[in-house]
Structures are given as structure tokens and as C-alpha cells.
Amino acid sequence: MRIVFAGTPETALPSLRALIASRHEVAAVVTRPDARAGRGRTLVDSPVAQLATEHGIEVLKPAKPSDPEFLGRLREIAPDCCPIVAYGALIRREALDVPQYGWVNLHFSVLPSWRGAAPVQRSIMAGDEVTGASVFSLTEGLDEGPVLGVITERIRPEDTAGTLLSRLADEGARLLVDALDHIEDGDIGVQQQDDELVSLAPKLTTDDARITWNRPAFAIDRHVRGCTPAPGAWTELGDLRVKIEPLTIAEESTLAPGQVQFGKREVRVGTATTDVVLGTVVPHGKKPMAAADWGRGLADPPGSFSGPVPA
CATH class of the missing domain: 3.40.50.170 (Formyl transferase, N-terminal domain)
Structure with a gap:
């Protein structure tokens, strides 16, 4: 043919x-x-x-x-x-x-x-x-x-x-x-x-990819994986914009939704359920890096990520 x-x-x-x-x-x-x-x-x-x-x-x-x-x-x-x-x-x-x-x-x-x-x-x-x-x-x-x-x-x-x-x-x-x-x-x-x-799958916009931290950890995990590699899930720490690549769901909840805990070996963020541990992040205008390395390079960072509140 x-x-x-x-x-x-x-x-x-x-x-x-x-x-x-x-x-x-x-x-x-x-x-x-x-x-x-x-x-x-x-x-x-x-x-x-x-x-x-x-x-x-x-x-x-x-x-x-x-x-x-x-x-x-x-x-x-x-x-x-x-x-x-x-x-x-x-x-x-x-x-x-x-x-x-x-x-x-x-x-x-x-x-x-x-x-x-x-x-x-x-x-x-x-x-x-x-x-x-x-x-x-x-x-x-x-x-x-x-x-x-x-x-x-x-x-x-x-x-x-x-x-x-x-x-x-x-x-x-x-x-x-x-x-x-x-x-x-x-x-x-x-x-x-x-x-x-029928269900519809419109193109993802940059706004669609923004992370809402007061959702359950499993929903945030799915959101990040669905937005990887494009358009890239993202959030803001103060005036710093950063893309978040696939993360790990922790077993316990120690942080409030969006609250960030910078450790020597990991960066944790609170959700509506259990915490999540960030893997690789991409700061705006920079190359991908391990979340812990990114955290160590920040001077006096804010304690929480910002994000939209769902309707």
C-alpha cells in the first residue's frame, strides 16, 4: 500500500x-x-x-x-x-x-x-x-x-x-x-x-503544572510525574521558582502543607497527608541538581513553598 x-x-x-x-x-x-x-x-x-x-x-x-x-x-x-x-x-x-x-x-x-x-x-x-x-x-x-x-x-x-x-x-x-x-x-x-x-485531555499549560501543596502526597506524586519532562511541575520558594522532578512519598507526616525542611541529605516538604522527599530539582535558569545540594546553596531560604489553593 x-x-x-x-x-x-x-x-x-x-x-x-x-x-x-x-x-x-x-x-x-x-x-x-x-x-x-x-x-x-x-x-x-x-x-x-x-x-x-x-x-x-x-x-x-x-x-x-x-x-x-x-x-x-x-x-x-x-x-x-x-x-x-x-x-x-x-x-x-x-x-x-x-x-x-x-x-x-x-x-x-x-x-x-x-x-x-x-x-x-x-x-x-x-x-x-x-x-x-x-x-x-x-x-x-x-x-x-x-x-x-x-x-x-x-x-x-x-x-x-x-x-x-x-x-x-x-x-x-x-x-x-x-x-x-x-x-x-x-x-x-x-x-x-x-x-x-469520553474524557478530555487538553494540553497542559504552565499554570496547570504548578504544585498545590495542600493536596494529598499521592496526588502531588502523580502531578509531578505527569508533568515530567514537560511542561515540568514547579513551585516557588519566596521569589525563587524551581521545577520539581519525581519525588518520594515518606511514611510519616512531620510538616505542614508546603512547609520545607532542609537537611544535610534530603529536602522534605509537607502535604495534606504524609511528607514528600524531593529528588532532583531545576532552579530557574540552572541545570538539574540534587535537592539537598540546592538547599545547601540557599542563603536563609523561606520555610514554605507557595502554591495555589484549590477551589
Whole structure:
């Protein structure tokens, strides 16, 4: 089957590699335009564009997938199907109608749970025990098309959004190739989504990532892991802003919510239940460091972190 793959970040690379190695022909890739990165703010190709170039695959970088020039080229290529993984832009009807078998999207949740841009992060933050990945037929609605295949994955106690997404990207790549195989063979099964079971996963903002210390320790732990590596859970100590990486829940409660205890070997913070012990922190504008090292470098720090009070 002749395909055009759409994707942009590293998360999409396992799928592109699997498709290149599959029986299908990757005629081209669609990716977001070059973005500025690094200290020099130079324009760089997306990870998907770089991998495609290494394999001699045509790269299309429309400002919008509705651009007439892009649509014209897509029609010239005449793909049978367009698999899409973390592309980063909405595909409108004029593009959806080009391939015979439509566009099929790999989404990192068990649909209809967690439709939206941050399914892995929201799943961890919600305390889910199991998540997964779904391949579905893309429509103009938000992740609402019929499901073609699903896998499940247990969320481990130590999982961050980064580690979990990495596993799902690898497992999901195999699911995506399998779905395309069955589409070509004409024996793909279809399951309509139950709209009564929908939950939404909007993109996490910086404000969303701020830690609320008067929540239970288990909720703070999930919050931090769900925000790692991006956008990064954060808090303030006086006028010092610091990102908090995954922490450990202590067995006892000795501190008030948000109260900080700086020790020679550890930094503890109080919550609504038991204390938590900070692991690695990232002070604003600095590199990650052990929390105890950070604490020793502070001159007369305040005794409590600040944070929003939940409604």
C-alpha cells in the first residue's frame, strides 16, 4: 500500500521506522515547518523530517495542511492511506478525502478515554492504573473516529509522562503497522466510540503544572510525574521558582502543607497527608541538581513553598 506519513516529534519516530521496514511504501512524509532551537535560535528540521531525509523520502512542510500547494502535491502522490502520529495540526476535509482509505491516527490512550493533546500526562495525573494506544480513522472531530485497534499498557508506580509515552510509542508503532496491513487485506474490524465514556485531555499549560501543596502526597506524586519532562511541575520558594522532578512519598507526616525542611541529605516538604522527599530539582535558569545540594546553596531560604489553593 502506498502511504504518506504525517508526524513531527520524536514520539512519531518509532512509527515511521516501523512503516519504512514494513511491506508498505512510504512515498512521502508531512511534518510541521522548521522550528527555531538552541542558543542561536537557528531553524532545524523536525525529527520526522530528519529521519525521512536519511531514507531519501520526500518531505512536505506545509504551513497548514489546507494549503492549496500541499493539497495539490498530496493528490499527485495519490496515497492509498495516510497514517498520522503526533503531527501537530488539524487535518480538514479537503485533505481527509484524498486517500482511498482515509487517514488513520495513532493516539496514546484507550479511546474514548483522554481525547486531546495530553492523554499520557492526564492519565498519570488522574491516577489511572492502565492506559494504552488506539488506532482510529481520523475525522474532523477531536479524536472521535471509529477505532481500528487497541493495545493496553499498565502504568507503573515510577512512570513519568516521558517514560510511559516512550513505551506507548514503541508498542503503538506495531499496532499502526498491523492496522495498515489489515486495511490493505480488507479484513479490518471497526468499533464505534461510546460518547458517554469520553474524557478530555487538553494540553497542559504552565499554570496547570504548578504544585498545590495542600493536596494529598499521592496526588502531588502523580502531578509531578505527569508533568515530567514537560511542561515540568514547579513551585516557588519566596521569589525563587524551581521545577520539581519525581519525588518520594515518606511514611510519616512531620510538616505542614508546603512547609520545607532542609537537611544535610534530603529536602522534605509537607502535604495534606504524609511528607514528600524531593529528588532532583531545576532552579530557574540552572541545570538539574540534587535537592539537598540546592538547599545547601540557599542563603536563609523561606520555610514554605507557595502554591495555589484549590477551589
